[in-house]
Amino acid sequence: MAPVLDRPRVLERSRELVEPALRAAVGELHPWPRRMASYALGWCDADGVPLPGGGGKGVRPALVVLGTEAVGVAAEHAVPAAVAVELVHTFSLVHDDVMDGDERRRHRASAWQAFGTGPAVLAGDALFALAVETLAGGGRHGAAAVRRVGAALRELVAGQADDLLFEDRPWTGPEAVAVAEYEAMAAGKTGSLLACALALGPVLGGAPAPLVEVLARAGRELGTAFQAVDDLLGIWGDPAATGKPVLADLVRGKKTLPVLAALAAGTAASRRLAVLLGAGTALDPATAAEAAVLVEEAGGRQFALDRARGCADAAREYFTHAPFRQEVVGELLELTDFLVDRRL
Amino acid sequence: MAPVLDRPRVLERSRELVEPALRAAVGELHPWPRRMASYALGWCDADGVPLPGGGGKGVRPALVVLGTEAVGVAAEHAVPAAVAVELVHTFSLVHDDVMDGDERRRHRASAWQAFGTGPAVLAGDALFALAVETLAGGGRHGAAAVRRVGAALRELVAGQADDLLFEDRPWTGPEAVAVAEYEAMAAGKTGSLLACALALGPVLGGAPAPLVEVLARAGRELGTAFQAVDDLLGIWGDPAATGKPVLADLVRGKKTLPVLAALAAGTAASRRLAVLLGAGTALDPATAAEAAVLVEEAGGRQFALDRARGCADAAREYFTHAPFRQEVVGELLELTDFLVDRRL
Numbered sequence A, B: 001m002a003p004v005l006d007r008p009r010v011l012e013r014s015r016e017l018v019e020p021a022l023r024a025a026v027g028e029l030h031p032w033p034r035r036m037a038s039y040a041l042g043w044c045d046a047d048g049v050p051l052p053g054g055g056g057k058g059v060r061p062a063l064v065v066l067g068t069e070a071v072g073v074a075a076e077h078a079v080p081a082a083v084a085v086e087l088v089h090t091f092s093l094v095h096d097d098v099m100d101g102d103e104r105r106r107h108r109a110s111a112w113q114a115f116g117t118g119p120a121v122l123a124g125d126a127l128f129a130l131a132v133e134t135l136a137g138g139g140r141h142g143a144a145a146v147r148r149v150g151a152a153l154r155e156l157v158a159g160q161a162d163d164l165l166f167e168d169r170p171w172t173g174p175e176a177v178a179v180a181e182y183e184a185m186a187a188g189k190t191g192s193l194l195a196c197a198l199a200l201g202p203v204l205g206g207a208p209a210p211l212v213e214v215l216a217r218a219g220r221e222l223g224t225a226f227q228a229v230d231d232l233l234g235i236w237g238d239p240a241a242t243g244k245p246v247l248a249d250l251v252r253g254k255k256t257l258p259v260l261a262a263l264a265a266g267t268a269a270s271r272r273l274a275v276l277l278g279a280g281t282a283l284d285p286a287t288a289a290e291a292a293v294l295v296e297e298a299g300g301r302q303f304a305l306d307r308a309r310g311c312a313d314a315a316r317e318y319f320t321h322a323p324f325r326q327e328v329v330g331e332l333l334e335l336t337d338f339l340v341d342r343r344l
Helices: A009-026 A033-042 A059-069 A075-100 A111-115 A117-136 A142-166 A179-204 A209-236 A257-264 A268-278 A285-297 A300-319 A328-341 B010-026 B030-041 B058-068 B075-100 B113-117 B117-136 B140-168 B179-204 B208-238 B257-264 B268-278 B283-298 B300-320 B325-339
Strands: none
Touching: A009 A033, A009 A059, A009 A075, A009 A117, A009 A328, A033 A075, A033 A111, A033 A117, A033 A328, A033 B030, A059 A075, A059 A179, A059 A209, A059 A300, A059 A328, A075 A111, A075 A179, A075 B117, A075 B257, A111 A117, A117 A142, A117 B117, A117 B140, A142 B030, A142 B140, A179 A209, A209 A257, A209 A268, A209 A285, A209 A300, A209 A328, A209 B179, A209 B257, A257 A285, A257 A300, A257 B257, A268 A285, A268 B300, A285 A300, A300 A328, B010 B030, B010 B058, B010 B075, B010 B117, B010 B325, B030 B075, B030 B113, B058 B075, B058 B179, B058 B208, B058 B325, B075 B113, B075 B117, B075 B140, B075 B179, B113 B117, B117 B140, B140 B179, B179 B208, B179 B257, B208 B257, B208 B283, B208 B300, B208 B325, B257 B268, B257 B283, B257 B300, B268 B283, B283 B300, B300 B325
């Protein structure tokens, strides 16, 4: 286990820069979707009562700010880009929770649990519309920025579609989900939006295409790393930190990287794991605990750890080998460490 | 009853112009959302088997084409605008059916009934992402076009939010839904997208703002007229034509213009109607039939008819008193007749 790292200062800095504009944008919504959007953003409870210090970690706005600063584009472009990315991210969480039936999010009821399925769908739509409107108003390169967000969302939808389809596939045999297929899904579902976050400010500011593409690639690697970390936390994470029950993903029978890698390893533990999972029903806590041990024995935990660290290293390579502003590279590396290593 | 009018030729013309690009855009999607999107567009059944001559009436693409031609902007701008409008319209139908719990759409199972709620949410998201991407790729004025669609969608969401909130309001008393509130909702829910349809090609082609605004206003009037017609058909429409059960909106206790106008009229029939509706449960067919008679006696049917015709006249005024191309104005008037009078 790596030591817990300090919270990178860019998280606070980008929040101060972006949040006023984000709140102003959400304030444009009809009162009801506005309430639901504010809830999903962590700003208030389900009755609309403000919550102090709410909100997510703010990783995506921080990536937007650093991406913009890295290429030396005017900081004003970071704000609409960061607002749009945070709105799209929140939209995708709200709709994904509907699709996946997830009842908890950030230690609270998910939006559809708090407001109902139909209203949550509406809240997501409102967030996405707002994202697009914000970005399209972002000046001369607004259309290019919207195209990038549209393309990222199309990838995100494709990833989510695969994720839903994986649920009905068997754990073993020729129809089983291959590790490579899983990683392509994760790249779409998580990588596309992080790639967009790093690239969007530069796109809005008209930065040179090669620099934009390096940032996008680094973001994609970060996303894959981030998803692997999430998968590890879904099994071995501390419920107090994740806000999810212990062994959550195993109990639900969710196909994640450590489990798929363990099954594909072909060891004795892989075969015993396949028998446990093959029953096709939700695992009881004792069986889930047994399965977690087998995933580890078959090398699945290590595989996912290596993947997270490998992708983070790839992102670091991109950050350090392109002509980015040196002081910003330091912050990008710090944020990478925070994202990937902090809880492993 | 007006005689049934011929199908305006612009519907066929615009379909031929727009459909290849629409199919190419949908073809970009992941196979699963592509299948669901194609189903929602009426192109195939739930198993993906193509349906001959499927699809809606194509009113919105026709409005885009005529709006573009009316201001003399190059026809090439009509295509991405029409594709985007049709995608946004289909997205809104798919999500609205989830929110409203509507099980039927165009004589078939609605998308969420055919594929499940989560997948239908995903299909809608995919359609919207594609709309935005298409439009943002539409050239020099792409950002302005995206802003307009984003704003229209925000209005649409606000209208849908009001519509959902109206469900929980009483039929009578100080909390009752006023006719004016209802009409504001309808303007958001239906008017915003028709306004966008007429204006979007000209926006994409960089037409003068005053002409764009006249078209948008005309579209808003058309939308209000269209919604009033829909409300009339929801009670008195022929199930064979509407694809919905007889007296559908009364049986469901849906708040629509004829009913709200009848209740607000203060006649003896209004009071008897209030008693029938006030029970707060779904109406049985016999009671619904009785309620329909009372709505008519209290003047609600006539009110909605007058509203539909008045808004259509307002749209005609806009079409005929602006410097639009004369031959296109004829087609706009023909389409207006078709939209509003054909089934009344």
